[in-house]
Amino acid sequence: MPLSRRVALATAGGLAAAAGLAACSDGAPAAQPTAGSTPAPAGTPAPGQPAPGRGQVTIVGHRGASGYRPEHTASAYSLAARMGADAVDVDLCMTRDGRLVARHEPEIGGTTDVGRRPEFANRRRTVVIDGTSYDGWFTTDFTLAELKTLRAVERIPATRPHNTLYDGRDPLLTFDEVLDLLDGLSRELGRRVGVLPEVKHSTWHASVGLPVEPALVEVLRRRGLAEDPQVIVQSFEVANLRALKGQIACPLLQLVDSAGKAPADFVAAGDRRTFDDLVTATGLQEVATYATWLGPSKERVVAPSGVPTTLAGDARAAGLRTMPYTFRNENEFLPPPLQRTAPGAPKSTYGDAFGEYAQYRALGIEGLFSDNPDTAIAAWN
Template sequence: MPLVIGHRGSCGYRPENTLISFALAVELGADFVEMDVVPSADGVLVVRHDADLSDSTDVAARPEFAERRRTATIDGADVDGWFADDFTVAEIRTLRAVERHPDLRRHSARYDGQPVPTFAETLTWLAQLATEAGRPIGVYVEPKHPTYYRSIGKPVEDLLVKDLAAAGRDRADSPTFVQSFEIDPLHRVASMTEVRRVQLMGSGHGPYDRTAAGDPLLYSEMTTPSGLRRIAEYAVGIGPNKEMVLATDRTGQLAGLTGLVPAAHEAGLFVHPYTFRDENKYLAEPYRRGTDPSARGDGAAECEAFLRAGVDGLFTDFVDSAMAARAAWLRPERVLTSV
């Protein structure tokens, strides 16, 4: 059965990467919850999407940390802000999570003020939720910016594997996936643990670790049959941008399937595309409702189109929409049509 993966929890409804976002994803039925981790100054993984804390916490409004603001070069780009690796975990605990898109998700912003959890705390929390739910809750985790963190002496993959081992999630049969847009970090994880690995893919560029090393490899090259076979040597699946599965044209109209799903399956890889969101701003034109970018469209219908295309799971900000799509797709009376 295709997996429903709660992207940063169920962050269409709650601020991302918070315990209440993960709890809601589980309540709504997600099979896995996805999260991102970055290291603190004292080497503790915290659950945040970016090295820069500016957009997802209240750090910019905290005068006691004003002098921590600086510019760092991360993945080849200059970023101005406040960085997790400049704060101890005790200091990060004083920060409060905020909605990254308050204009788009005003309802979620009402839940601003949540604590920033550590990765270890989150794994403990999810184990408790799994016990209460009476079912396994999978973890899908991305160590962010691994090349950057390795360059400053904070190998994030090492910290990740340590926390997974402490939580008993470091076996090949654990309900756990480690994902990365880079390649070498997945090889390093493979050298330390049997936990399953997933190669993330974007559009129009390539893995930053290879770019930094002078290798012009592009994700488009990795989607060829030979590229997919190479991925299958170190990963069990791919996580492509959804446009790499079902393309749209410049007007937002559906342009057709790309052939990536059957090619990946031929190589023995599953396909979990990202990210499914219900707002019109993120939907293909056939699924939009009205012209307001923040209005909810028919996200469930878009998810169902991808399930019909043969994907093995979906990363979604709106777990309930993906669950409804899966229920519709599973109906015995459904009629499969081409997209």
């Protein structure tokens, strides 16, 4: 029988979720944020050095615990940490006045209540970002003060209707505020909670005069994190990671999109290579000259048919650790053999997520991004 999200909370993964839910305060973190960085408690594992007993895998809360709360909110990040995630993933976009905010994309019509704010109705427009046309509202058209008047909402409400309960409760966060939150959570939990900031649409942001990288480097240097092994900087583009290699000493993670797509900086420069070229033997060796991690879409590691590829082993041979994305419990995000369908089943129905994790565990992957970090942890414990 297929499991709905509510029923699945009573499963092994869900028991961990229930514990996290009980501990989580949705209005604000329990620990007070501080203005600077905070050293990790002694003996705390870094990303790449997960908690004892889990095996060698780093579990990253993708945009927080976004399977249970609207993404990129204090509620989502806090819940991920309290569920036991080693780190959280933070997408970074720029405001009109040059501040870094945690949003999945510059377009915020689907992740905030901006569409219901008449005072911002005239900000709606169509923008082409990396070859794709978006109609909506964009962080680069707002000051931070204006964005602070908005509230986060669930991005995929048809799939995660339970998350809509939390619509309107959380403000948008700056990168500094996320780091303050993680400092407080690290103290509260007695272990370091790492962070994986992602530079979103590097070439596009630079084209509108609001490059992400200088602001990111400034924050990391100011907070004493520019050489921190528990901060892993990620991007789907290549040139910016190569440049960052000379500016910070944090580990870098090269994200790799699905077959046939190309890094935006390659396209802008007239380079005909695609992401497929990055995962050849030669490409992986090149990536290893600047990155520590490879972050491929998960179908590059295990094909939708369930047959593993050689990528995890190839990356390891090149000296790279592999952190595929994104693991989610709902049917629509699982390969067909692991989906649990029934007539009339809601979109929120869970499939065999544990079966999927088992495939990747057998391949010895070193990390993963999950919307449901409690389920990932249960799969490895």
